[in-house]
Amino acid sequence: MRTIWIFLILLTSLLPIGIGQTEALQQVAGPIVVKLKPGETKTVQWGLVSDKENDVTVVELKADGNGAEFLSFPKTLSIDPGQLIFVDITVTIPKNASNVELNPTISATKFDQSGGAIRLNIQMKKTLSIIISSQSETKPDLKEDLVTKLPEETKMEPKSGGCLIATATFGSDLAPQVQLLRETRDNIVLRTQSGTAFMVAFNNFYYSFAPTVADWERQNPIFKEAVKIVITPMISTLSILNYVDIDSESKMVGYGVGVISLNIGMYLIAPAIVILRLKQYKK
Numbered sequence: 001m002r003t004i005w006i007f008l009i010l011l012t013s014l015l016p017i018g019i020g021q022t023e024a025l026q027q028v029a030g031p032i033v034v035k036l037k038p039g040e041t042k043t044v045q046w047g048l049v050s051d052k053e054n055d056v057t058v059v060e061l062k063a064d065g066n067g068a069e070f071l072s073f074p075k076t077l078s079i080d081p082g083q084l085i086f087v088d089i090t091v092t093i094p095k096n097a098s099n100v101e102l103n104p105t106i107s108a109t110k111f112d113q114s115g116g117a118i119r120l121n122i123q124m125k126k127t128l129s130i131i132i133s134s135q136s137e138t139k140p141d142l143k144e145d146l147v148t149k150l151p152e153e154t155k156m157e158p159k160s161g162g163c164l165i166a167t168a169t170f171g172s173d174l175a176p177q178v179q180l181l182r183e184t185r186d187n188i189v190l191r192t193q194s195g196t197a198f199m200v201a202f203n204n205f206y207y208s209f210a211p212t213v214a215d216w217e218r219q220n221p222i223f224k225e226a227v228k229i230v231i232t233p234m235i236s237t238l239s240i241l242n243y244v245d246i247d248s249e250s251k252m253v254g255y256g257v258g259v260i261s262l263n264i265g266m267y268l269i270a271p272a273i274v275i276l277r278l279k280q281y282k283k
Contacts, residue, residue, distance in 0.1 A: 026050075027108070027124040031245055032089075035131045039095035045086040046126050047183060048108055049176060050079040059108045061087065067102030067130050070094075077108070084176040093132055102130040164207075166235070168214035169228045177235050180242075188241050192252040237262050 026049040036042050050057035057079040063071045072090045079085050089106065109123045166178045189195035217224040237259050246252050 027126060031129065032126060033129045034091050036091065036093055037134055038093055038097040038132060041090060041092045043088050043090045046089055047084055047086050048079060048124065049084045050081060054081055056080055057110055059110045061106060061108050063104050063106045065104040067104035071104060071106065082176060084179045091130060097132050099133050103127055164210040164214040165227065166231065168217040169224060169231060180235065180239060184238050184241050188246060192249050194249050195252050198256065233266055234263055
């Protein structure tokens, strides 16, 4: 019995040393698919986030699997506390490559430097789908194709600042929340025709009031904090799109309707139910 107690005391004294000093390393979810012909070179991005509160996170990157020899990327990265950073991964296919699909895996490892008795190394992995085809594809880029087909009066010039309200709320265009919104818009929503059509309609509505709201936030810190409280749940629901595989128009419409319905429930239905219950309680 005495031996058991000594073992438990030692175990509880060691756990905080190893686990308490280890923070999480996270990645931006979603598939990375690269389609190119022999002799071509393309660059894709992989998002990594550090959950450390104070120190810089240093990670080591390496690639394994079939096709890893075609990848080039930085071997080490330094990520500031809470920063979302995008790693450039360059895919270079030799001219004599045959038509094939390769699936190399790139990993980012954060080695535990705490010096504790228990060390936890955190590793994120992402598998790339590299499709090599000698047949030229004439599929136009959806964003460019839509702009060329829109009537002149409906074309919109790019607005400076992009996500104006989110940028003003979180203080920087490089804030993780703003990067998440931009990543979701560019890499998921705008990859489908239905998503692109939705963004055109949404931008017409959004930019009619966003500059004014952003100016109010810069002038009034209290209003800025109120906006942050309001939009944070919405940003969390949009991040759902990064964890699903959207490879068709029907999936984009389905997940889009689901996210919109979730926001309607949070911002309209739930408050209405609370108000009705309070009125009934007062009676």
